[in-house]
Amino acid sequence: MIQFSDNKLKEVEKIVARYPEGRQKSALIPVLHLAQQEFGGWLDVPVMDYVASILKLSPIEVYEVATFYSMFNLKPVGRYMFEVCQTGPCMVRGADDIVSYIGQKLGIKPGQTTEDGMFTLKAVECLGACGYAPMMQMGKHYKEHLTPQRVDEIIEECRKSAATNN
Protein backbone atom coordinates (compact mmCIF):
# COMPACT_ATOMS: atom_id res chain seq x y z
CA MET A 1 0.00 0.00 0.00
CA ILE A 2 1.49 3.30 -1.07
CA GLN A 3 0.76 5.89 1.53
CA PHE A 4 2.80 8.75 3.04
CA SER A 5 3.14 8.68 6.81
CA ASP A 6 1.23 11.35 8.76
CA ASN A 7 4.46 13.30 9.13
CA LYS A 8 5.09 13.25 5.41
CA LEU A 9 1.51 14.27 4.72
CA LYS A 10 2.04 17.28 6.94
CA GLU A 11 5.14 18.08 4.91
CA VAL A 12 3.06 17.85 1.72
CA GLU A 13 0.53 20.26 3.21
CA LYS A 14 3.32 22.69 4.03
CA ILE A 15 4.63 22.49 0.48
CA VAL A 16 1.19 23.06 -1.04
CA ALA A 17 0.70 26.11 1.20
CA ARG A 18 3.64 27.89 -0.46
CA TYR A 19 1.57 28.43 -3.58
CA PRO A 20 -1.68 30.34 -4.15
CA GLU A 21 -4.94 28.53 -3.53
CA GLY A 22 -5.98 26.30 -6.38
CA ARG A 23 -2.39 26.18 -7.65
CA GLN A 24 -1.45 22.97 -5.85
CA LYS A 25 -0.05 21.65 -9.12
CA SER A 26 2.97 23.84 -8.36
CA ALA A 27 3.75 21.44 -5.53
CA LEU A 28 4.13 18.55 -7.96
CA ILE A 29 7.92 18.56 -8.40
CA PRO A 30 8.68 18.98 -4.67
CA VAL A 31 6.15 16.25 -3.80
CA LEU A 32 7.61 13.90 -6.42
CA HIS A 33 11.02 14.42 -4.79
CA LEU A 34 9.49 13.48 -1.47
CA ALA A 35 7.77 10.42 -2.96
CA GLN A 36 10.96 9.23 -4.62
CA GLN A 37 12.83 9.45 -1.32
CA GLU A 38 10.04 7.76 0.56
CA PHE A 39 9.24 4.90 -1.82
CA GLY A 40 12.53 3.25 -2.69
CA GLY A 41 14.46 5.84 -4.70
CA TRP A 42 12.37 5.68 -7.86
CA LEU A 43 8.92 6.50 -9.18
CA ASP A 44 6.88 3.44 -9.99
CA VAL A 45 3.52 4.04 -11.72
CA PRO A 46 1.46 3.38 -8.56
CA VAL A 47 3.61 5.96 -6.75
CA MET A 48 2.93 8.55 -9.45
CA ASP A 49 -0.78 7.71 -9.33
CA TYR A 50 -0.73 8.21 -5.57
CA VAL A 51 0.92 11.63 -5.97
CA ALA A 52 -1.73 12.52 -8.57
CA SER A 53 -4.48 11.59 -6.13
CA ILE A 54 -3.17 13.65 -3.23
CA LEU A 55 -2.61 16.73 -5.42
CA LYS A 56 -5.94 16.23 -7.25
CA LEU A 57 -4.25 15.95 -10.65
CA SER A 58 -4.86 13.49 -13.42
CA PRO A 59 -2.17 10.80 -13.58
CA ILE A 60 -0.95 11.97 -17.00
CA GLU A 61 -0.03 15.36 -15.52
CA VAL A 62 2.31 13.54 -13.17
CA TYR A 63 3.76 11.18 -15.77
CA GLU A 64 4.60 13.96 -18.18
CA VAL A 65 6.52 15.83 -15.49
CA ALA A 66 8.23 12.76 -14.07
CA THR A 67 9.52 11.82 -17.53
CA PHE A 68 10.85 15.32 -18.29
CA TYR A 69 13.25 15.89 -15.40
CA SER A 70 16.49 13.97 -15.14
CA MET A 71 16.43 13.56 -11.36
CA PHE A 72 13.32 11.40 -11.36
CA ASN A 73 14.20 7.74 -11.70
CA LEU A 74 11.71 5.69 -13.65
CA LYS A 75 13.51 2.42 -12.93
CA PRO A 76 14.86 1.01 -9.66
CA VAL A 77 18.30 2.33 -8.71
CA GLY A 78 20.97 1.21 -6.30
CA ARG A 79 21.13 2.30 -2.71
CA TYR A 80 23.94 4.70 -3.63
CA MET A 81 23.88 6.50 -6.93
CA PHE A 82 27.11 7.89 -8.39
CA GLU A 83 26.23 10.55 -10.94
CA VAL A 84 29.47 11.62 -12.53
CA CYS A 85 29.50 14.85 -14.53
CA GLN A 86 30.94 14.36 -18.00
CA THR A 87 30.37 17.77 -19.65
CA GLY A 88 33.22 19.89 -21.15
CA PRO A 89 34.84 21.43 -18.08
CA CYS A 90 34.78 18.12 -16.16
CA MET A 91 35.94 16.22 -19.24
CA VAL A 92 38.92 18.57 -19.48
CA ARG A 93 39.85 17.59 -15.92
CA GLY A 94 39.60 13.83 -16.48
CA ALA A 95 35.95 12.90 -15.91
CA ASP A 96 36.15 10.10 -18.50
CA ASP A 97 38.85 8.37 -16.45
CA ILE A 98 36.76 8.61 -13.31
CA VAL A 99 33.71 7.10 -15.04
CA SER A 100 35.76 4.18 -16.33
CA TYR A 101 37.53 3.73 -12.99
CA ILE A 102 34.24 3.48 -11.11
CA GLY A 103 32.82 1.20 -13.79
CA GLN A 104 35.83 -1.11 -13.56
CA LYS A 105 35.86 -1.12 -9.80
CA LEU A 106 32.16 -1.97 -9.53
CA GLY A 107 31.94 -4.11 -12.66
CA ILE A 108 29.16 -2.05 -14.22
CA LYS A 109 28.69 0.34 -17.12
CA PRO A 110 27.10 3.79 -16.90
CA GLY A 111 23.36 3.28 -16.51
CA GLN A 112 23.76 -0.03 -14.67
CA THR A 113 23.34 -1.13 -11.05
CA THR A 114 25.51 -3.65 -9.23
CA GLU A 115 23.94 -7.04 -8.68
CA ASP A 116 23.73 -6.55 -4.92
CA GLY A 117 21.64 -3.42 -5.55
CA MET A 118 24.21 -1.29 -3.78
CA PHE A 119 25.53 1.07 -6.47
CA THR A 120 24.23 2.71 -9.64
CA LEU A 121 26.62 4.51 -11.98
CA LYS A 122 25.37 7.31 -14.21
CA ALA A 123 27.24 9.70 -16.49
CA VAL A 124 25.33 12.97 -16.28
CA GLU A 125 25.54 16.48 -17.69
CA CYS A 126 26.85 19.63 -15.99
CA LEU A 127 26.18 19.82 -12.24
CA GLY A 128 27.58 23.31 -11.67
CA ALA A 129 30.80 22.26 -9.99
CA CYS A 130 33.15 22.93 -12.91
CA GLY A 131 35.88 24.44 -10.74
CA TYR A 132 36.02 21.40 -8.48
CA ALA A 133 36.20 18.80 -11.24
CA PRO A 134 36.11 15.88 -11.66
CA MET A 135 33.09 15.40 -9.46
CA MET A 136 29.89 13.51 -8.92
CA GLN A 137 26.61 13.80 -7.11
CA MET A 138 25.89 11.21 -4.45
CA GLY A 139 22.42 11.70 -3.03
CA LYS A 140 22.07 15.09 -1.44
CA HIS A 141 25.74 16.05 -1.70
CA TYR A 142 28.55 16.55 -4.18
CA LYS A 143 31.82 14.66 -4.05
CA GLU A 144 34.44 16.86 -5.67
CA HIS A 145 38.12 16.74 -6.71
CA LEU A 146 37.77 13.03 -7.41
CA THR A 147 40.79 10.76 -7.83
CA PRO A 148 40.82 6.95 -8.03
CA GLN A 149 41.95 6.91 -4.41
CA ARG A 150 39.10 9.19 -3.34
CA VAL A 151 36.64 6.99 -5.25
CA ASP A 152 37.93 3.94 -3.35
CA GLU A 153 37.38 5.74 -0.06
CA ILE A 154 33.85 6.76 -1.00
CA ILE A 155 32.90 3.22 -2.03
CA GLU A 156 34.34 1.92 1.23
CA GLU A 157 32.39 4.53 3.24
CA CYS A 158 29.17 3.53 1.46
CA ARG A 159 29.71 -0.15 2.20
CA LYS A 160 30.45 0.58 5.86
CA SER A 161 27.45 2.84 6.24
CA ALA A 162 25.19 0.26 4.58
CA ALA A 163 26.50 -2.46 6.92
CA THR A 164 25.87 -0.41 10.06
CA ASN A 165 22.44 0.81 8.97
CA ASN A 166 21.09 -2.60 8.06
Place this chain on the structure above:
Amino acid sequence: MGRKLLLEKAHVENIRYFDVYRREGGYRSVEKALKSMAPDAVTEEVKKAGLRGRGGAGFPAGMKWSFLAKPEGVPRHLVVNADESEPGTFKDRYLMEFLPHILIEGMIVASFALGSNNSYIYIRGEYWWIVDILEQAIEEARSNGFLGKNILGTGFDCEIYVHRGAGAYICGEETALIESLEGKRGNPRIKPPFPAIKGVWDRPTVVNNVETICAVVPIINEGGDEYAKIGVGKSTGTKLISACGNINKPGVYEIDMTISVEEFIYSDEYCGGIPNGKRLKACIPGGSSVPILPANLLLKTAKGETRMMNYESLSDGGFATGTMMGSGGFIVLDEDQCVVKNTYTLARFYRHESCGQCSPCREGTGWMEKLLLRLEKGQGKMSDIDLLWDIQRKIEGNTICPLGDAAAWPVAAAIRHFRDEFEWHVLNPDEAVKRNYGLAHYADPLEIAATV
Protein backbone atom coordinates in the same frame (compact mmCIF):
# COMPACT_ATOMS: atom_id res chain seq x y z
CA MET B 1 43.29 44.59 -6.23
CA GLY B 2 39.78 45.07 -7.55
CA ARG B 3 36.81 46.36 -5.65
CA LYS B 4 34.66 43.69 -4.00
CA LEU B 5 30.98 44.29 -3.38
CA LEU B 6 29.47 40.84 -3.11
CA LEU B 7 32.33 38.68 -1.86
CA GLU B 8 33.94 41.26 0.42
CA LYS B 9 32.79 39.35 3.51
CA ALA B 10 32.84 35.87 2.01
CA HIS B 11 35.76 34.81 4.17
CA VAL B 12 34.40 36.06 7.48
CA GLU B 13 33.90 33.02 9.66
CA ASN B 14 30.26 31.96 10.01
CA ILE B 15 29.04 34.68 7.64
CA ARG B 16 26.45 32.11 6.60
CA TYR B 17 24.55 32.83 9.83
CA PHE B 18 22.34 35.81 10.48
CA ASP B 19 24.07 37.16 13.58
CA VAL B 20 27.47 37.35 11.95
CA TYR B 21 26.08 38.67 8.69
CA ARG B 22 24.14 41.36 10.55
CA ARG B 23 27.14 42.31 12.67
CA GLU B 24 29.11 42.78 9.45
CA GLY B 25 26.58 45.32 8.21
CA GLY B 26 24.02 43.00 6.66
CA TYR B 27 20.38 44.00 6.10
CA ARG B 28 21.19 47.73 6.08
CA SER B 29 19.73 47.97 2.57
CA VAL B 30 16.42 46.58 3.81
CA GLU B 31 16.26 49.18 6.56
CA LYS B 32 17.17 51.95 4.15
CA ALA B 33 14.77 50.93 1.36
CA LEU B 34 11.76 50.03 3.45
CA LYS B 35 12.03 52.92 5.88
CA SER B 36 13.16 55.79 3.72
CA MET B 37 12.45 55.03 0.06
CA ALA B 38 9.40 54.58 -2.15
CA PRO B 39 9.29 51.35 -4.19
CA ASP B 40 9.78 53.25 -7.45
CA ALA B 41 12.77 55.06 -5.99
CA VAL B 42 14.43 51.68 -5.40
CA THR B 43 13.85 50.74 -9.05
CA GLU B 44 15.25 54.14 -10.04
CA GLU B 45 18.50 53.44 -8.14
CA VAL B 46 18.85 50.06 -9.89
CA LYS B 47 18.36 51.83 -13.22
CA LYS B 48 20.93 54.49 -12.36
CA ALA B 49 23.35 51.76 -11.35
CA GLY B 50 23.22 50.37 -14.89
CA LEU B 51 23.01 46.86 -13.44
CA ARG B 52 22.81 44.28 -16.20
CA GLY B 53 21.28 40.85 -15.67
CA ARG B 54 24.00 38.50 -14.49
CA GLY B 55 22.41 35.30 -15.78
CA GLY B 56 23.84 35.56 -19.26
CA ALA B 57 21.75 37.85 -21.42
CA GLY B 58 22.94 41.09 -19.79
CA PHE B 59 19.57 42.85 -20.03
CA PRO B 60 19.32 45.99 -17.83
CA ALA B 61 17.69 44.88 -14.59
CA GLY B 62 16.11 48.23 -13.70
CA MET B 63 14.42 48.36 -17.08
CA LYS B 64 13.07 44.83 -16.60
CA TRP B 65 11.62 45.92 -13.25
CA SER B 66 9.99 48.98 -14.76
CA PHE B 67 8.16 46.82 -17.35
CA LEU B 68 6.31 44.98 -14.58
CA ALA B 69 2.56 45.44 -15.02
CA LYS B 70 0.71 46.57 -11.91
CA PRO B 71 -2.98 45.87 -12.46
CA GLU B 72 -5.18 46.62 -9.45
CA GLY B 73 -5.81 43.66 -7.16
CA VAL B 74 -3.54 41.19 -8.96
CA PRO B 75 -0.60 39.86 -6.94
CA ARG B 76 2.88 40.22 -8.46
CA HIS B 77 5.84 37.94 -7.93
CA LEU B 78 9.61 38.07 -7.83
CA VAL B 79 11.19 34.76 -8.81
CA VAL B 80 14.91 34.30 -8.39
CA ASN B 81 16.51 32.13 -11.02
CA ALA B 82 18.91 29.79 -9.19
CA ASP B 83 18.74 27.12 -11.86
CA GLU B 84 22.42 27.69 -12.64
CA SER B 85 23.26 24.99 -15.20
CA GLU B 86 25.32 26.60 -17.95
CA PRO B 87 28.50 24.51 -18.21
CA GLY B 88 31.38 26.49 -16.70
CA THR B 89 29.12 28.45 -14.36
CA PHE B 90 29.07 27.91 -10.60
CA LYS B 91 28.98 31.42 -9.17
CA ASP B 92 25.36 31.47 -7.89
CA ARG B 93 26.03 28.30 -6.02
CA TYR B 94 28.96 30.01 -4.30
CA LEU B 95 26.79 32.96 -3.26
CA MET B 96 23.98 30.77 -1.94
CA GLU B 97 26.26 28.32 -0.20
CA PHE B 98 28.50 30.81 1.56
CA LEU B 99 26.52 34.06 1.64
CA PRO B 100 22.84 33.04 1.67
CA HIS B 101 21.83 36.18 3.54
CA ILE B 102 22.98 38.53 0.79
CA LEU B 103 20.46 36.83 -1.52
CA ILE B 104 17.68 37.02 1.07
CA GLU B 105 18.53 40.67 1.74
CA GLY B 106 18.50 41.52 -1.97
CA MET B 107 15.23 39.66 -2.41
CA ILE B 108 13.48 41.61 0.33
CA VAL B 109 14.54 44.91 -1.22
CA ALA B 110 13.61 43.78 -4.74
CA SER B 111 10.27 42.38 -3.52
CA PHE B 112 9.56 45.74 -1.92
CA ALA B 113 10.37 47.58 -5.15
CA LEU B 114 8.21 45.24 -7.22
CA GLY B 115 5.38 44.81 -4.72
CA SER B 116 5.86 41.07 -4.37
CA ASN B 117 4.54 39.67 -1.10
CA ASN B 118 5.36 36.08 -2.01
CA SER B 119 8.71 35.61 -3.69
CA TYR B 120 10.31 32.38 -4.81
CA ILE B 121 13.79 30.99 -5.30
CA TYR B 122 13.77 28.40 -8.08
CA ILE B 123 16.89 26.35 -7.40
CA ARG B 124 18.17 23.51 -9.56
CA GLY B 125 17.34 20.15 -8.03
CA GLU B 126 20.96 19.02 -7.86
CA TYR B 127 21.82 21.85 -5.44
CA TRP B 128 19.94 19.79 -2.88
CA TRP B 129 22.03 20.60 0.18
CA ILE B 130 21.83 24.33 -0.55
CA VAL B 131 18.05 24.23 -0.07
CA ASP B 132 18.66 23.62 3.65
CA ILE B 133 21.12 26.51 3.82
CA LEU B 134 18.64 28.89 2.19
CA GLU B 135 15.71 27.73 4.31
CA GLN B 136 17.75 28.22 7.44
CA ALA B 137 18.68 31.73 6.33
CA ILE B 138 15.01 32.49 5.61
CA GLU B 139 14.02 31.25 9.08
CA GLU B 140 16.70 33.40 10.69
CA ALA B 141 15.59 36.45 8.73
CA ARG B 142 11.99 35.84 9.73
CA SER B 143 12.74 35.42 13.42
CA ASN B 144 14.67 38.68 13.30
CA GLY B 145 11.76 40.57 11.79
CA PHE B 146 13.09 40.90 8.24
CA LEU B 147 10.50 38.57 6.71
CA GLY B 148 6.85 37.88 7.42
CA LYS B 149 4.15 40.39 8.23
CA ASN B 150 4.82 44.09 8.70
CA ILE B 151 8.59 43.99 8.23
CA LEU B 152 10.38 46.45 10.58
CA GLY B 153 6.99 48.00 11.27
CA THR B 154 6.79 49.43 7.76
CA GLY B 155 3.60 47.61 6.78
CA PHE B 156 5.36 45.62 4.05
CA ASP B 157 4.72 41.86 4.12
CA CYS B 158 7.02 39.41 2.41
CA GLU B 159 7.53 35.66 2.39
CA ILE B 160 10.27 33.81 0.53
CA TYR B 161 9.92 30.18 -0.52
CA VAL B 162 12.51 27.83 -1.97
CA HIS B 163 11.26 25.75 -4.88
CA ARG B 164 13.52 22.91 -5.91
CA GLY B 165 13.64 21.83 -9.55
CA ALA B 166 14.52 18.33 -10.69
CA GLY B 167 17.25 18.50 -13.30
CA ALA B 168 16.66 20.48 -16.49
CA TYR B 169 19.01 23.11 -17.94
CA ILE B 170 16.11 24.56 -19.91
CA CYS B 171 14.44 25.71 -16.71
CA GLY B 172 17.03 28.49 -16.54
CA GLU B 173 15.12 30.09 -19.43
CA GLU B 174 12.66 32.33 -17.64
CA THR B 175 9.41 31.13 -19.22
CA ALA B 176 10.44 27.47 -18.86
CA LEU B 177 11.25 28.24 -15.24
CA ILE B 178 7.76 29.66 -14.80
CA GLU B 179 6.19 26.58 -16.38
CA SER B 180 8.25 24.40 -14.06
CA LEU B 181 7.22 26.48 -11.05
CA GLU B 182 3.63 25.79 -12.07
CA GLY B 183 4.35 22.06 -11.89
CA LYS B 184 4.71 21.39 -15.60
CA ARG B 185 7.38 20.26 -18.04
CA GLY B 186 9.95 22.96 -18.67
CA ASN B 187 8.78 23.98 -22.12
CA PRO B 188 9.53 27.64 -22.85
CA ARG B 189 6.55 29.81 -23.71
CA ILE B 190 6.13 31.90 -26.81
CA LYS B 191 6.71 35.60 -26.04
CA PRO B 192 4.84 37.91 -25.95
CA PRO B 193 3.21 38.00 -23.52
CA PHE B 194 6.34 38.57 -21.47
CA PRO B 195 6.47 37.44 -17.84
CA ALA B 196 6.28 41.09 -16.75
CA ILE B 197 2.68 41.06 -18.02
CA LYS B 198 1.73 37.40 -17.67
CA GLY B 199 4.15 35.25 -15.71
CA VAL B 200 3.67 32.65 -13.04
CA TRP B 201 -0.03 31.76 -12.50
CA ASP B 202 -0.79 34.40 -15.16
CA ARG B 203 0.39 37.12 -12.79
CA PRO B 204 2.99 39.82 -13.53
CA THR B 205 6.38 38.33 -12.69
CA VAL B 206 10.02 39.39 -12.65
CA VAL B 207 12.60 36.64 -12.99
CA ASN B 208 16.13 37.66 -12.02
CA ASN B 209 19.38 35.76 -11.60
CA VAL B 210 20.80 35.20 -8.10
CA GLU B 211 23.81 37.45 -8.66
CA THR B 212 21.62 40.24 -10.09
CA ILE B 213 19.49 40.26 -6.95
CA CYS B 214 22.55 40.17 -4.68
CA ALA B 215 23.93 43.23 -6.50
CA VAL B 216 20.84 45.20 -5.41
CA VAL B 217 22.26 45.22 -1.86
CA PRO B 218 25.38 47.35 -2.59
CA ILE B 219 23.38 49.46 -5.04
CA ILE B 220 20.93 50.50 -2.32
CA ASN B 221 23.63 50.86 0.32
CA GLU B 222 25.93 53.03 -1.78
CA GLY B 223 23.49 54.50 -4.28
CA GLY B 224 23.07 53.76 -7.96
CA ASP B 225 25.43 56.54 -9.07
CA GLU B 226 28.25 55.25 -6.88
CA TYR B 227 27.74 51.73 -8.18
CA ALA B 228 27.84 52.96 -11.77
CA LYS B 229 31.26 54.53 -11.14
CA ILE B 230 32.76 51.07 -10.74
CA GLY B 231 33.60 49.36 -13.99
CA VAL B 232 33.71 50.84 -17.44
CA GLY B 233 31.13 52.02 -19.98
CA LYS B 234 27.96 49.96 -19.83
CA SER B 235 29.73 47.29 -17.77
CA THR B 236 29.01 48.78 -14.38
CA GLY B 237 29.65 47.32 -10.97
CA THR B 238 31.35 44.04 -10.32
CA LYS B 239 30.86 40.65 -11.93
CA LEU B 240 31.44 37.20 -10.54
CA ILE B 241 33.50 34.97 -12.77
CA SER B 242 33.62 31.22 -12.17
CA ALA B 243 36.90 30.04 -13.59
CA CYS B 244 37.60 26.42 -14.46
CA GLY B 245 39.42 24.14 -16.86
CA ASN B 246 43.20 24.13 -17.14
CA ILE B 247 44.16 26.77 -14.62
CA ASN B 248 46.05 26.67 -11.35
CA LYS B 249 43.35 28.24 -9.22
CA PRO B 250 39.83 27.32 -10.29
CA GLY B 251 37.18 29.16 -8.30
CA VAL B 252 34.83 32.11 -8.10
CA TYR B 253 36.31 35.59 -8.47
CA GLU B 254 34.76 39.02 -8.24
CA ILE B 255 36.15 41.44 -10.80
CA ASP B 256 35.40 45.08 -11.38
CA MET B 257 35.50 44.70 -15.18
CA THR B 258 38.54 46.91 -15.64
CA ILE B 259 41.13 44.12 -15.80
CA SER B 260 42.42 42.44 -18.92
CA VAL B 261 41.75 38.83 -19.86
CA GLU B 262 45.49 38.21 -19.73
CA GLU B 263 45.71 39.47 -16.18
CA PHE B 264 42.71 37.38 -15.20
CA ILE B 265 44.29 34.18 -16.51
CA TYR B 266 47.88 34.72 -15.41
CA SER B 267 47.72 36.82 -12.26
CA ASP B 268 48.05 34.99 -8.96
CA GLU B 269 45.14 37.02 -7.64
CA TYR B 270 42.86 35.19 -10.07
CA CYS B 271 43.42 32.00 -12.12
CA GLY B 272 47.15 31.83 -11.37
CA GLY B 273 48.17 30.73 -14.87
CA ILE B 274 48.12 27.36 -16.56
CA PRO B 275 49.44 24.25 -14.76
CA ASN B 276 52.53 22.25 -15.72
CA GLY B 277 54.01 24.95 -17.94
CA LYS B 278 51.42 24.32 -20.64
CA ARG B 279 50.40 27.02 -23.06
CA LEU B 280 46.98 28.51 -23.56
CA LYS B 281 45.11 27.13 -26.54
CA ALA B 282 41.59 28.47 -26.27
CA CYS B 283 38.98 29.78 -23.90
CA ILE B 284 35.21 29.87 -23.59
CA PRO B 285 34.88 32.97 -21.41
CA GLY B 286 31.16 33.23 -20.66
CA GLY B 287 29.67 29.77 -20.21
CA SER B 288 29.50 26.97 -22.76
CA SER B 289 27.09 28.75 -25.13
CA VAL B 290 29.36 31.65 -25.99
CA PRO B 291 31.84 31.40 -28.86
CA ILE B 292 35.17 29.75 -28.10
CA LEU B 293 38.17 31.92 -28.97
CA PRO B 294 41.70 30.85 -29.81
CA ALA B 295 44.35 32.33 -27.51
CA ASN B 296 45.53 34.99 -29.94
CA LEU B 297 42.01 36.44 -30.34
CA LEU B 298 41.25 36.01 -26.66
CA LEU B 299 44.10 38.15 -25.37
CA LYS B 300 43.88 40.79 -28.08
CA THR B 301 41.00 41.91 -30.25
CA ALA B 302 41.26 41.70 -34.05
CA LYS B 303 42.25 45.38 -33.95
CA GLY B 304 45.19 44.48 -31.74
CA GLU B 305 43.79 46.08 -28.59
CA THR B 306 44.11 44.39 -25.23
CA ARG B 307 40.95 42.43 -24.54
CA MET B 308 39.34 43.30 -21.24
CA MET B 309 37.05 41.31 -18.94
CA ASN B 310 33.85 43.25 -19.61
CA TYR B 311 30.70 43.03 -21.73
CA GLU B 312 31.87 45.38 -24.50
CA SER B 313 35.45 44.24 -24.91
CA LEU B 314 34.65 40.53 -24.89
CA SER B 315 32.07 41.04 -27.62
CA ASP B 316 34.35 43.32 -29.66
CA GLY B 317 34.47 42.00 -33.22
CA GLY B 318 31.04 40.34 -32.99
CA PHE B 319 31.01 36.62 -33.48
CA ALA B 320 33.58 36.84 -36.28
CA THR B 321 36.45 37.61 -33.91
CA GLY B 322 34.82 38.17 -30.53
CA THR B 323 32.71 36.34 -27.98
CA MET B 324 30.47 37.24 -25.01
CA MET B 325 30.58 37.83 -21.27
CA GLY B 326 27.56 35.55 -20.88
CA SER B 327 27.16 34.09 -17.41
CA GLY B 328 30.82 34.50 -16.49
CA GLY B 329 31.63 30.79 -16.77
CA PHE B 330 35.27 31.02 -17.80
CA ILE B 331 36.59 27.74 -19.27
CA VAL B 332 40.31 27.60 -20.11
CA LEU B 333 41.73 24.96 -22.45
CA ASP B 334 45.46 24.26 -22.59
CA GLU B 335 47.49 22.89 -25.49
CA ASP B 336 46.58 19.28 -24.63
CA GLN B 337 42.87 19.79 -25.19
CA CYS B 338 41.03 18.75 -28.32
CA VAL B 339 38.57 21.31 -29.62
CA VAL B 340 36.57 18.67 -31.51
CA LYS B 341 36.12 16.55 -28.39
CA ASN B 342 35.27 19.53 -26.24
CA THR B 343 32.69 20.71 -28.77
CA TYR B 344 31.28 17.19 -28.90
CA THR B 345 30.65 17.13 -25.14
CA LEU B 346 28.89 20.48 -25.38
CA ALA B 347 26.75 19.32 -28.32
CA ARG B 348 25.84 16.23 -26.31
CA PHE B 349 24.90 18.47 -23.41
CA TYR B 350 22.53 20.57 -25.55
CA ARG B 351 20.97 17.49 -27.15
CA HIS B 352 20.32 16.12 -23.66
CA GLU B 353 18.84 19.42 -22.49
CA SER B 354 16.69 20.33 -25.52
CA CYS B 355 13.06 20.30 -24.38
CA GLY B 356 11.99 18.95 -27.75
CA GLN B 357 9.37 21.55 -28.58
CA CYS B 358 11.01 23.03 -31.69
CA SER B 359 12.17 20.65 -34.38
CA PRO B 360 15.32 22.61 -35.43
CA CYS B 361 16.67 22.25 -31.89
CA ARG B 362 15.30 18.79 -31.08
CA GLU B 363 16.60 17.24 -34.30
CA GLY B 364 19.54 19.54 -34.97
CA THR B 365 21.24 19.07 -31.60
CA GLY B 366 21.08 15.30 -32.08
CA TRP B 367 22.63 15.47 -35.53
CA MET B 368 25.37 17.80 -34.38
CA GLU B 369 26.23 15.41 -31.56
CA LYS B 370 26.39 12.43 -33.91
CA LEU B 371 28.53 14.22 -36.49
CA LEU B 372 30.94 15.52 -33.86
CA LEU B 373 31.29 12.08 -32.31
CA ARG B 374 32.02 10.61 -35.73
CA LEU B 375 34.68 13.25 -36.39
CA GLU B 376 36.20 12.79 -32.94
CA LYS B 377 36.40 9.01 -33.46
CA GLY B 378 38.28 9.51 -36.74
CA GLN B 379 35.36 8.28 -38.85
CA GLY B 380 34.25 11.62 -40.23
CA LYS B 381 34.21 12.94 -43.77
CA MET B 382 35.23 16.38 -45.01
CA SER B 383 31.61 17.06 -45.95
CA ASP B 384 30.61 16.49 -42.29
CA ILE B 385 32.24 19.78 -41.39
CA ASP B 386 30.10 21.66 -43.89
CA LEU B 387 27.06 19.71 -42.80
CA LEU B 388 27.71 20.70 -39.19
CA TRP B 389 27.97 24.32 -40.27
CA ASP B 390 24.72 24.00 -42.19
CA ILE B 391 22.85 22.45 -39.26
CA GLN B 392 23.94 25.03 -36.71
CA ARG B 393 22.91 27.80 -39.11
CA LYS B 394 19.46 26.26 -39.46
CA ILE B 395 18.98 26.04 -35.68
CA GLU B 396 20.09 29.58 -34.87
CA GLY B 397 17.20 32.00 -34.67
CA ASN B 398 14.60 29.36 -35.51
CA THR B 399 13.50 28.26 -32.07
CA ILE B 400 11.12 29.56 -29.40
CA CYS B 401 13.82 30.04 -26.81
CA PRO B 402 17.57 30.77 -26.93
CA LEU B 403 18.61 27.15 -26.26
CA GLY B 404 18.77 26.67 -30.01
CA ASP B 405 21.20 29.57 -30.38
CA ALA B 406 23.14 28.39 -27.35
CA ALA B 407 23.63 25.00 -29.00
CA ALA B 408 24.50 26.46 -32.39
CA TRP B 409 27.07 29.08 -31.33
CA PRO B 410 29.72 26.79 -29.80
CA VAL B 411 29.69 24.59 -32.90
CA ALA B 412 29.86 27.56 -35.26
CA ALA B 413 32.73 29.18 -33.36
CA ALA B 414 34.69 25.94 -33.15
CA ILE B 415 34.51 25.50 -36.92
CA ARG B 416 35.13 29.19 -37.56
CA HIS B 417 38.35 29.31 -35.57
CA PHE B 418 39.55 25.70 -35.58
CA ARG B 419 38.51 24.38 -38.97
CA ASP B 420 41.98 22.95 -39.63
CA GLU B 421 41.68 20.90 -36.45
CA PHE B 422 38.42 19.38 -37.71
CA GLU B 423 40.04 18.69 -41.10
CA TRP B 424 43.03 17.09 -39.39
CA HIS B 425 40.63 14.66 -37.69
CA VAL B 426 39.29 13.65 -41.11
CA LEU B 427 42.69 13.41 -42.79
CA ASN B 428 44.44 11.60 -39.95
CA PRO B 429 41.83 9.21 -38.57
CA ASP B 430 44.35 6.94 -36.84
CA GLU B 431 46.20 9.83 -35.26
CA ALA B 432 42.97 11.53 -34.20
CA VAL B 433 42.02 8.72 -31.83
CA LYS B 434 45.50 8.62 -30.28
CA ARG B 435 46.53 12.23 -29.79
CA ASN B 436 45.27 15.73 -30.25
CA TYR B 437 46.01 18.32 -32.86
CA GLY B 438 48.05 20.47 -30.51
CA LEU B 439 48.56 24.17 -30.74
CA ALA B 440 49.03 24.95 -34.42
CA HIS B 441 48.80 28.70 -34.80
CA TYR B 442 46.42 29.22 -31.94
CA ALA B 443 49.03 29.58 -29.26
CA ASP B 444 49.25 32.36 -26.81
CA PRO B 445 51.45 34.88 -28.61
CA LEU B 446 53.27 35.80 -25.41
CA GLU B 447 56.84 34.62 -25.15
CA ILE B 448 56.54 34.08 -21.44
CA ALA B 449 53.35 34.06 -19.45
CA ALA B 450 52.69 37.53 -18.16
CA THR B 451 53.12 38.19 -14.50
CA VAL B 452 51.00 40.99 -13.18
